[in-house]
Amino acid sequence: MELKAEAIGIVRNFFAAFAGAARPLLLLDYDGTLAPFQVDRFQAHPWPGLRERLQSIHQQGHTRMVVITGRPAAEIGPLLGLDPPLEVWGLHGTERLHPDGHRELDTLAPAVHQALDDLRAHLRRDSLGGLFEEKANGAVMHWRGASPAQALEIERRTRALFAPLAAMDGLELLEFESGLELRAGRNKGGAVDAILRESSGRPVAFLGDDITDEHAFRAVNRAGSPHLTALVRPEWRETAADIWLQPPGELMHLLSQWLDACVSIGR
Ligand SMILES: [Mg+2]
The missing domain is CATH 3.30.70.3080 (Alpha-Beta Plaits)
Incomplete structure (x- = not known):
């Protein structure tokens, strides 16, 4: 599946910035973005074929991938099933779970x-x-x-x-x-700001579906480095995101392009 005509140029410009760039950042919401909604959230598994696509990007080794979710961070690893697990910011960014299992939680007054x-x-x-x-x-x-x-x-x-x-x-x-x-505590925009402070100057993308992801879209749109924000959703709605992707077809297409664009890194 191809992307929508209005998205093609935006995406092409973004990936053109990968050539010779430092490791890009791929920031991902989980529910509604990587996995269709389920009333029982423990049954929310990724779209068919998506795990394999993300695993390829992960194994390629050029991309820093981070999940930013409203859920407790520990719920993501078993559902997503990537090896080794990804870094996850949970509770909309209040909690940070590192791939080695180390966990940080903001303290409350x-x-x-x-x-x-x-x-x-x-x-x-x-x-x-x-x-x-x-x-x-x-x-x-x-x-x-x-x-x-x-x-x-x-x-x-x-x-x-x-x-x-x-x-x-x-x-x-x-x-x-x-x-x-x-x-x-911090919202998803605050989580994105914290990640960008650690990894400034890299191409960065955020993919999300919900109203709570708008904070993250705006934070990524403010980045000084090349950036792309995508609303992943069956129906369009008003958003700060650059492009709209209908899952799973357009989402899978974008991730294939990501994989291809990374080949040019470090050449
Ligand atoms: Mg979501």
Whole structure:
């Protein structure tokens, strides 16, 4: 499958910058981007053939690949199945899991910690009709799979509970598709900024699907080095990303081009 006409020139210019460049950075969201959504998130496996494509890029050895996800970082390795595992920034960037298993987690202010403990205890008793997910730095309410009427009711009750806490210093409300998260710490844009500080001057791309990925798109778009941002999604929506890829065909095509472009590195 070819890319859309409006994407072809943008992508060609990006890959042209690989010739003689330092190791490029490929930053990837997981759910909705590398894997289609599942109501049971532990069943969200990569698109057919995608694992093999990423493994080829990994083995080629020119690319630094990093997954940046809203999930706890440890969930990605077993689902993605790459060997050796990739570096993963979890919890939207608050947590960092290195390929050797070393894990870093941002510390929270005591008042924030207490507020989240209380909220999680509340939601364990009453999940408001939705699917409650506990995180080290937050609480998440999902309504994917609920009927439209149920979803509205879960959202209304969740907002009523989360909004007063979101006003607290150190806590923020994060909207995503079919859910709401109250959280502390860095977002995906902050994670991208931190990675770019470690690896400045390299070509960098970010691929993501959700509203939470817009922070990362904007951070990559600000990079001083050659960059590419791609919204990976069956339907288009308003976005800061440079191009729109419909998975899995256009996504697979872009990754094939990535593999080809890396051949020119170091020549
Ligand atoms: Mg996603």
